[in-house]
Amino acid sequence: MEGEAVILLDVVLVVLAVSMLPVIWRLVVGPTDADRAAALDLGLFVFLAAVAVLAARLEFPALLDLVLTGTLVAFLATVALARLVHRRSR
């Protein structure tokens, strides 16, 4: 990976790391369980994007398989959390 690409990928990684901070804040503060579930959803998305960027940064394309699996896991986790939020209400 040549020089400009490394700088570009590092900038993207920093942006992703900064956008993880509101996720953590929303996970801690709430105020409802649905907010925490939404924050966890976004956190998984940010993590998947970061893994994809790392696959290019480290020139290790096998990490893209992890992104594919993580997409499925994020969807299943969201649906399971939705059921949990629904069941908590009664």
Next chain:
Amino acid sequence: MRTVLAAIPLLVGAGLIAVSSLGLLRLPDVYNRMNAVAKAASLGVVCVLLGVLVLLFDPRSAGVVTVAVALQLLSAPVGGYALAVAAYRAGSPLAAVTRYDDLADADADADADADADAATPEVEPRAGRRERPPCGDGLDGPAGG
């Protein structure tokens, strides 16, 4: 050249994810935040994946990224919708600026239909919508847990 070509989707995707994160921080209620997460963040992940594919192009990565993008575009709206409906059923407060609550009307209509089917004409119509306290900045809603 390839770096410049990859920079466009990578920066667009990172910007979309950052905007989505800002929306999670600033938007007033659960439904608006879910909107930011389900749309902007999934599109941001798709853009980042396409940018990564431009940077390291080989056929196997292309196949994996195609499947991941398709799965993301299919599953993220479904998950966001499921979570938003679950939040509504759990009684999350609507923002004070909410003007239309079609789901409450639908629930009231369903209740009215159920009452009509029960064939008890003297039963009084149920109060369809639950009491929802408005939540001003999203921080003073009821703690949910």
